[in-house]
Amino acid sequence: MTSIAMIEAAAQRLSGHARRTPLLSSPFLDDLAGRRVFVKAECLQHTGSFKFRGAWNAISALKPSGVVAFSSGNHAQGVALSARLQGLPAVIIMPSDAPANKIDNTRALGAEVVLYDRATEDRDAIGDRVATERGLTLIKPFDMAEVIAGQGTAGLEIAEQAAEVGVTQGRVLVPCGGGGLTSGIALALEARAPGFTVHPCEPEGFDDVARSLKAGSLQRNTRLSGSICDAIVTPQPGDLTWPVIARLCGPGQVVTEDEALRAMGLAHDRLKLVLEPGGAVALAAALFRPGSEPVIAVASGGNVDRAMMARALAQ
Amino acid sequence: MTSIAMIEAAAQRLSGHARRTPLLSSPFLDDLAGRRVFVKAECLQHTGSFKFRGAWNAISALKPSGVVAFSSGNHAQGVALSARLQGLPAVIIMPSDAPANKIDNTRALGAEVVLYDRATEDRDAIGDRVATERGLTLIKPFDMAEVIAGQGTAGLEIAEQAAEVGVTQGRVLVPCGGGGLTSGIALALEARAPGFTVHPCEPEGFDDVARSLKAGSLQRNTRLSGSICDAIVTPQPGDLTWPVIARLCGPGQVVTEDEALRAMGLAHDRLKLVLEPGGAVALAAALFRPGSEPVIAVASGGNVDRAMMARALAQ
Numbered sequence: 111m112t113s114i115a116m117i118e119a120a121a122q123r124l125s126g127h128a129r130r131t132p133l134l135s136s137p138f139l140d141d142l143a144g145r146r147v148f149v150k151a152e153c154l155q156h157t158g159s160f161k162f163r164g165a166w167n168a169i170s171a172l173k174p175s176g177v178v179a180f181s182s183g184n185h186a187q188g189v190a191l192s193a194r195l196q197g198l199p200a201v202i203i204m205p206s207d208a209p210a211n212k213i214d215n216t217r218a219l220g221a222e223v224v225l226y227d228r229a230t231e232d233r234d235a236i237g238d239r240v241a242t243e244r245g246l247t248l249i250k251p252f253d254m255a256e257v258i259a260g261q262g263t264a265g266l267e268i269a270e271q272a273a274e275v276g277v278t279q280g281r282v283l284v285p286c287g288g289g290g291l292t293s294g295i296a297l298a299l300e301a302r303a304p305g306f307t308v309h310p311c312e313p314e315g316f317d318d319v320a321r322s323l324k325a326g327s328l329q330r331n332t333r334l335s336g337s338i339c340d341a342i343v344t345p346q347p348g349d350l351t352w353p354v355i356a357r358l359c360g361p362g363q364v365v366t367e368d369e370a371l372r373a374m375g376l377a378h379d380r381l382k383l384v385l386e387p388g389g390a391v392a393l394a395a396a397l398f399r400p401g402s403e404p405v406i407a408v409a410s411g412g413n414v415d416r417a418m419m420a421r422a423l424a425q
Numbered sequence: 426m427t428s429i430a431m432i433e434a435a436a437q438r439l440s441g442h443a444r445r446t447p448l449l450s451s452p453f454l455d456d457l458a459g460r461r462v463f464v465k466a467e468c469l470q471h472t473g474s475f476k477f478r479g480a481w482n483a484i485s486a487l488k489p490s491g492v493v494a495f496s497s498g499n500h501a502q503g504v505a506l507s508a509r510l511q512g513l514p515a516v517i518i519m520p521s522d523a524p525a526n527k528i529d530n531t532r533a534l535g536a537e538v539v540l541y542d543r544a545t546e547d548r549d550a551i552g553d554r555v556a557t558e559r560g561l562t563l564i565k566p567f568d569m570a571e572v573i574a575g576q577g578t579a580g581l582e583i584a585e586q587a588a589e590v591g592v593t594q595g596r597v598l599v600p601c602g603g604g605g606l607t608s609g610i611a612l613a614l615e616a617r618a619p620g621f622t623v624h625p626c627e628p629e630g631f632d633d634v635a636r637s638l639k640a641g642s643l644q645r646n647t648r649l650s651g652s653i654c655d656a657i658v659t660p661q662p663g664d665l666t667w668p669v670i671a672r673l674c675g676p677g678q679v680v681t682e683d684e685a686l687r688a689m690g691l692a693h694d695r696l697k698l699v700l701e702p703g704g705a706v707a708l709a710a711a712l713f714r715p716g717s718e719p720v721i722a723v724a725s726g727g728n729v730d731r732a733m734m735a736r737a738l739a740q
Contacts, residue, residue: 126589132447132469137506138533153697154447154466191452218453274441378734382468382699382727412697416738419693423731 111350112255114301117262117294120167124263127195128163129155131264133271133406136380143397146277146404149377150268153385153412157219159341160264160291160410161188165249167260169196174247176200178240180233182208183341184411185251190221201240203233211415252290253348261291265298268406272303279305280404283363283392286310286319287342289351291410296358306406307360311392313339313367318346319355320362328352338367338418341388341411363395370394374422377409386414387422426665427570429616432577432609435482439578442510443478444470446579448586448721451695458712461592461719464692465583468700468727472534474656475579475606475725476503480564482575484511489562491515493555495548497523498656499726500566505536516555518548526730567605568663576606580613583721587618594620595719598678598707601625601634602657604666606725611673621721622675626707628654628682633661634670635677643667653682653733656703656726678710685709689737692724701729702737 131151139147152160165188169177176199179189186202193200202216206225217223226236241248250257268282282299284292289310296308310319316337321329330346337343347355365373370387373394377383385393389411396407414422446466454462467475480503484492491514494504501517508515517531521540532538541551556563565572583597597614599607604625611623625634631652636644645661652658662670680688685702688709692698700708704726711722729737 129447129449132444134444134469138530141533151469154449158697215453218456375731378699378731382473384693384697384699416690416693420735420738423735 112258112262112294112297114297116255116259117266117298120259121263121266123167123170124163124260127166128263130267131155133268133275134381134383138380139376139397145402147396148272148275148277148404148406149381149383149393150264150406150408151383152264152408152410153383153389157184157187157191158411158413159184159188159389160261161185162192163263164257164260164290165189165192168249168254168256169193169198171256172247174198176244176246177249178203178237178246179249180237181251182212184413186216186221187219189249190216190219194220201246203237203240252288253350255350258290258294258350260294262294262298264291264408265295266302268295269299269303272406277404278303280406281401282306282308283311283395283405283407284308285342285388285391285408285410286312286362288344289319289347289355291408292359293351293354295408296354300358308358309360310355310362311395312342312362312364313337313370313391314364316343317362317364320364322347322352323356323359323362339370339388339391341386342391363399365391365394365398368425369398371422371425373397374419375425378423383409384412384414384419385409386411387418427573427577427609427612429612431570431574432581432613435574436578436581438482438485439478439575442481443578445582446470448583448590449696449698453695454691454712460717462711463587463590463592463719463721464696464708465579465721465723466698467579467723467725468698468704472499472502472506473726473728474499474503474704475576476500477507478578479572479575479605480504480507483564483569483571484508484513486571487562489513491559491561492564493518493552493561494564495552496566497527499728501531501536502534504564505531505534509535516561518552518555567603568665570665573605573609573665575609577609577613579606579723580610581617583610584614584618587721592719593618595721596716597621597623598626598710598720598722599623600657600703600706600723600725601627601677603659604634604662604670606723607674608666608669610723611669615673623673624675625670625677626710627657627677627679628652628685628706629679631658632677632679635679637662637667638671638674638677654685654703654706656701657706678714680706680709680713683740684713686737686740688712689734690740693738698724699727699729699734700724701726702733
């Protein structure tokens with residue numbers, strides 16, 4: 111399992127390679143929310159999301175001769191750029207109906223893209239074959255100790271940056287899909303800033319983690335598509351992430367798609383940040399759910415297409 | 426005149442108050458421009474532009490009992506927030522036809538707004554009367570040594586951040602209105618990173634600084650309205666800023682409004698930053714003007730309304 115020592119080691123590996131993203135705030139957002147609101151701007155991380163942290167750390171720690179990943183989104187870009195910067199080949203396995211710009215972006219970052227037909231081909235079988243034939247190591251999107259440790263470095267930074275502005279207790283809100291970022295941050299704060307409680311944030315209708323926390327046992331989403339917050343929709347929390355979340359996190363927070371879009375608009379107006387809907391759910395919870403404690407919202411990603419941003423700006 | 430010692434003193438005053446904004450980059454922008462491109466993200470500064478630096482420094486250095494400023498834009502917000510954070514009253518004098526949201530924003534930052542009629546009233550007379558009656562100190566937008574010193578702190582950060590990524594020579598492109606930011610950065614880099622040349626950047630039709638540099642003497646703009654880059658349109662360079670620019674800067678770069686809008690779109694897609702048109706002219710020059718040296722573009726502000734951002738995204 112991931113330990114604070116592994117997160118500290120990850121921070122060493124990331125030093126000089128990942129960005130130490132800023133902790134931002136705006137008096138306008140404080141007034142709107144009626145409390146102090148800080149935003150950890152992971153949309154400014156390399157490739158536009160926190161995923162670069164876990165990918166870089168896993169590749170640095172495992173020292174593979176090459177890597178393979180399944181993803182059509184933020185994890186793909188994080189793995190592709192990390193591999194390229196470390197001089198390693200990367201194969202990204204994507205469904206053939208993935209958006210053309212996501213395929214192009216991943217190729218532009220130096221990865222080889224292998225497409226499969228979702229209706230007729232088995233993704234895992236293709237991954238196994240490619241990994242075996244070419245001696246590649248699979249980098250999982252969240253259920254992998256070194257990936258969780260890499261994401262946890264964002265938590266170390268939050269602990270330091272919050273202390274710099276004199277905040278040592280409150281709530282840390284984290285957009286949560288498979289739980290890699292949430293569990294990594296929770297582990298880092300448990301050790302370095304125990305005055306904070308971590309709360310996973312999800313979109314309405316895809317709140318498997320909030321329901322799991324409430325039930326005290328792992329719950330699944332009934333559907334897996336149809337959310338504009340696609341970047342954080344997964345079937346259920348991971349085998350490694352769920353025990354950490356169950357042990358360390360406070361109740362989940364659930365926001366509507368409209369609230370995520372409104373948070374994107376306010377991040378545009380007041381923070382000058384571009385967020386994707388899934389990356390904006392924690393900010394939405396910070397702004398639109400009552401509370402009096404200081405709150406730190408992680409803005410986990412900004413890979414949004416222009417049409418969706420225009421939709422947020424039209425709210 | 427502003428000296429490097431004054432800029433260093435300004436950096437001390439700003440420490441812990443202004444943000445050390447990140448120097449960002451994207452492999453996609455490097456590929457597009459055919460050279461290394463870095464962006465100094467001053468849109469992430471408090472109040473969404475670099476103006477907070479000069480305002481904070483001038484107020485800290487001059488220790489007034491209260492301040493007054495003429496502005497309907499970024500300078501107004503920088504002065505208002507700096508004064509509020511230092512516990513001082515601020516009066517901002519704005520034309521009565523200024524956009525309502527700019528008036529509201531300035532008031533929300535704690536300033537008293539005094540409106541005047543551009544057709545019938547003399548702005549300077551009102552400013553003098555308010556200053557005298559109430560014992561306030563005028564904070565000018567650029568032609569003031571302590572304001573220039575404050576803006577120059579962005580140059581100290583550029584020198585350090587460029588060295589951290591191994592870049593010690595190339596071009597630094599700066600959006601230029603009255604020249605406070607350009608001259609401050611040029612003075613800082615002359616002392617701390619002399620391998621860089623500073624180039625002022627302006628929109629087509631409002632290129633008084635580029636023409637002044639070419640002519641070797643101060644030139645004026647023939648018109649002062651009608652640019653989407655309104656934040657950086659001034660009649661001519663300042664009495665204090667022009668001698669610095671004339672001595673230290675390389676040729677000015679001029680971009681079209683369409684190029685500024687395209688740069689805003691690319692900053693959205695690749696850097697996850699919101700820029701205003703005037704704040705995007707240096708990035709536009711970095712991306713769309715040929716060159717092989719590394720280039721650092723200052724993204725000076727992000728205070729753009731949603732309609733203008735939607736226009737940039739539709740390019």
